[in-house]
Amino acid sequence: MNTKYIDLINQTFDFPQEEFKLEEKTLQFHDVDLMELVEQYGAPLKFSYLPQISNNINKAKGWFAKAIKENKYKGKYNYCYCTKSSHFKHVLNEALKNDIHIETSSAFDIDIVESLKKEGKINNDTYVISNGFKRAQYVTNLARLINGGHQNCIPIIDNYEEIDLLSQEIEGKFNVGIRIASEEEPKFEFYTSRLGIGYKNIVPFYKNQIQNNKKVKLKMLHFFINTGIRDNAYYWNELSKCLKVYIALKRICPSLDSLNIGGGFPIKNSLAFDFDYEYMVNEIINQIKLACDEEEVKVPNIFTEFGSFTVGESGGAIYEVLYQKQQNDREKWNMINSSFITTLPDTWAINKRFIMLPVNRWHDSYERVLLGGLTCDSDDYYNSEQHMNAIYLPKYNKDKPLYIGFFNIGAYQETIGGFGGLQHCLIPSPKHILIDKDADGNITTELFSEQQKSEDLLKILGYAD
Known part of the structure; x- marks a missing residue:
């Protein structure tokens, strides 16, 4: 037996x-x-x-490189690490060996960024994508970083007041992104994410606060859903809605050149785990290219913010x-x-x-x-x-x-x-x-x-x- x-x-x-x-x-x-x-x-x-941190980073970079080549996609790919998943120095040191960028979510994250810059782990060419609801200390720290020459720091606008708050403290011109408030799956207790600005309000918001603002340039549209990247109708529907917003914005905003699809790659939680990462990456790139080509709009550079996928399996x-x-x-x-x-x-x-x-x-x-x-x-x-x-x-x-x-x-x-x-x-x-x-x-x-x-x-x- x-x-x-x-x-x-x-x-x-x-x-x-x-x-x-x-x-x-x-x-x-x-x-x-x-x-x-x-x-x-x-x-x-x-x-x-x-070592598993580097392994997963390079797997993802490989999947995107292959998809970009196979789809003859003309945008670039940038891998960002979502620091809130684990802020420990040993994690950042390992991740940053792999020519990546970082995403932040709070004021103290910027102190970590400045520490990493002093040690030469990152430089002004490193993208710092700054999400989260921004109030006094976070705004002050972002302004300090940008005023110090880090133009690749891109605050992602989460609400209608943040443009003014940032403008008051940032001395020169600066780049921003806008986060889409995605609609949640039906099983959620609420319909729309509390983070970001609603689909229908993004173009009016751009016209009212950014289009004629000589100090601010829109570079990125940020898209993320709580359930992460999954091969289901909900994910593809939300991505399609996001691309419609990107195309509408791109027509009136030449400086917009990047789409951030957030994070949400699943990690192995069972010996029976089965997820076709390569297929998902290829299909995401394919869908973005098809939507842009159909509307005769230049495809965006792609950013991801993988947190759990980067560090979880270590x-x-x-x-x-x-x-x-x-x-x-x-x-x-x-x-x-x-x-x-x-x-x-x-x-x-x-x-x-x-x-x-x-x-x-x-x-x-x-x-x-x-x-x-x-x-x-x-x-x-x-x-x-x-x-x-x-x-x-x-x-x-x-x-x-x-x-x-x-x-x-x-x-x-x-x-x-x-x-x-x-x-x-x-x-x-x-x-x-x-x-x-x-x-x-x-x-x-x-x-x-x-x-x-x-x-x-x-x-x-x-x-x-």
Whole structure:
């Protein structure tokens, strides 16, 4: 009988996969021996496999280059990294190795931009696409950057007041973009995004505030939808509406030369994940070209702002199963030595699912379980996988420690979880490891941050100096 965990995986998925394989009966992630990581650093831990950031950037750049060539598209492509996905320096340093640009969303982002400029990581040729609702500090910081010579900083106008606010502080001429307030899918609780300016209002807004304003030049139209880039009728319909606005604007605005299609590439959330990125890129380029050619309008340069796609697949977390509780005849709870609410907040807040696999004991028999976190909150649990309404793991054995990994968690989890701050029930943040490759291709590891100590939390709470 095929009763081992490895049999379950082999019967359910194509395995091994590009990033996952077994070596000496333990799980490898991009050739990183995860049990060795646990033995060296302990668990719980989080890790960032930095080379995957460059891998994904170059995959996307390759897809767009191929689509542009095949469609004889005359515009250029610019890859931007959406910094809000992960602001950490090690992430930006890795991403910026690949001749890319960046997208910002708040005032403090501009401080990071200026720090990167001082270090020579970016320069005045780097596009800084600045989204978000802009008020005093954000406007001041953008003005400082542009007044300092960074003309490739393009504030994306989100509301009707921002042109005036920026004009008051920016000394010379400056470029802007306009964000389209896209219509949301029917399942949303609202019809139109709170971000940007409505489709029907964009041309009048341009005529009223930009067309005769000698200080401001419109360079970019920004299009993004919450559900991201998907091959469905909703996405193609919204893109078509966006292109109609672009064409109408281009007819009266010669300076408009760029279309920003935002972000939203999905990342792998299951071993059964299947998404044809190359097809989607080719079809997007094709649709833009067809629409522009039909109206005899020059095609725009294309910008994207990939955040989760850039950094998500670089991250992982490893926990130890501490104990098993059988609460009734059917449910077994495997208790991990951390908390889902604090370390993987998207699993709790938006019911997001990540790839979950055991690190060891793949050749043991398996059982169906629920996973529980250490907090006293009833919502601190994880109970299903993306591919099935259940979790199966090697059977609990108190004499044989079981370690489990969650993968592709590199986007948003640290910032939403409040890295370095208070955690729910004062469960400490785990240590964080950076994994890289040296010049010879050998795996290297570095401790980025220690697990939080009680003194760290007591200081925040005012109990210690």
